[in-house]
Amino acid sequence: MSFKQVHQQYNWDEVQNSILQKTSSDVERALQSATPTLEDFKALISPAAEPYLEQMAQKSHQLTLKRFGKTMQMYIPLYLSNECANGCIYCGFNCKNKINRVTLSKEEILQEAAIIKEMGFEHVLLVTGEHPKACGIDYISEVVDLLRDSFANISVEIAPMDVPDYERMQQKGLNTVYIYQETYNKTRYPIYHPKGKKSDFNYRLETPDRLGEAEIHRIGVGCLLGLEDWRTDTFFTALHLNYLEQKYWKTKYSISFPRLRPHAGSFEPNSIVNDKQLVQLICAYRIFNQELEISLSTRENPVFRNNMVKLGVTSMSAGSKTEPGGYANPDKELKQFEVSDSRSSAEVSQMIIAQGYEAVWKDWDACFTV
DSSP: OOHHHHHHTOOHHHHHHHHHTOOHHHHHHHHHOSSOOHHHHHHHHSGGGGGGHHHHHHHHHHHHHHHHOSEEEEEEEEEEEOOOOOOOTTOTTOTTSOOOOOBOOHHHHHHHHHHHHHTTOOEEEEEEOOOTTTSSHHHHHHHHHHHTTTOSEEEEEOOOOOHHHHHHHHHHTOOEEEOOOBOOOTTTHHHHOOSSGGGOHHHHHTHHHHHHHTTOSEEEEOBOBTSSOHHHHHHHHHHHHHHHHHHSTTSEEEEEOOBOOOOSSOOOOSSOOOHHHHHHHHHHHHHHOTTOEEEEOTTSOHHHHHHHTTTTOOEEEOSOOOSTTTTTSOOGGGOSSOOSOOOOHHHHHHHHHHTTOEEESOOOOGGGGO
16 A cells, blocks of 8 residues: 555545534643644644644744754755756746756766765765656665765755665665655646656655665655645645655655745746745644654744744754755756755854854764664
């Protein structure tokens, strides 16, 4: 059984209505629960929970301190390629967008890596478009080989692959794979993904299962906030996480909350998630799952990121460039999306330290797995 079968047991509209019908009593019960359920999670993300945001924030803060202490993991994305065979209408890498296409060579990758190392990072996230020829398994495998002695932790955000491919990269030292479903609304999914392999809803949905089978150390999931109703989509994300943790219990898990940002193209969000709602969502996830790594990228503005240090987030990027070769040779035409927090890694680190937290540059090493 994969998550595909679990997903089929739920009706989108029924889930949405169930969330909207939650009451203040449901929220209070969820806040008092030592082991919150999926129904409790619905209450915490419901409109009924909005007056309880202060209580949610306090509990989220306490739970995060208990599990993670006053630490913030630092990471940085390294964009390797903006070539893509998909036609996702919300993405700057859409194959129909008239932008210059670039895939970095080994020499260019090493140049980017050297700059990133100078910035202090030991955790690097390799990002590509989804193009099987330009940046498929052979290319990614070579890059992991190239960089594994330079960084303590290598993660990827790339096109979904099969189990043998993930096993191959895991053996080379790959630590984490991030895979976002974008939206769990199967009916409307084809509207956003009309072209390319990504248009296969079920193949993408079952990718975390393949990652679990390959025994990848950490799996990151999430949905793209701005496509469909955020409450319903994030419930399905929680459902997915709940399933994965029960089936692949040796694996660690991470979640991100990307909100749509300006990019090449003209797509406008269908569902706006304001700052208060995003705080509610992050706190709800922390209360629901105390072990979960919660990541916040430079998509979000500096003020918001500053305020989230103490409210459940455990991992932040900094100094990010979203175009291939962006650290050595910035080129706005190659970007996937516009960064909102443009502060340097040193500035973000100082912000974290000023709040009494530690900016952690390295917390894992391959030698501990031997």
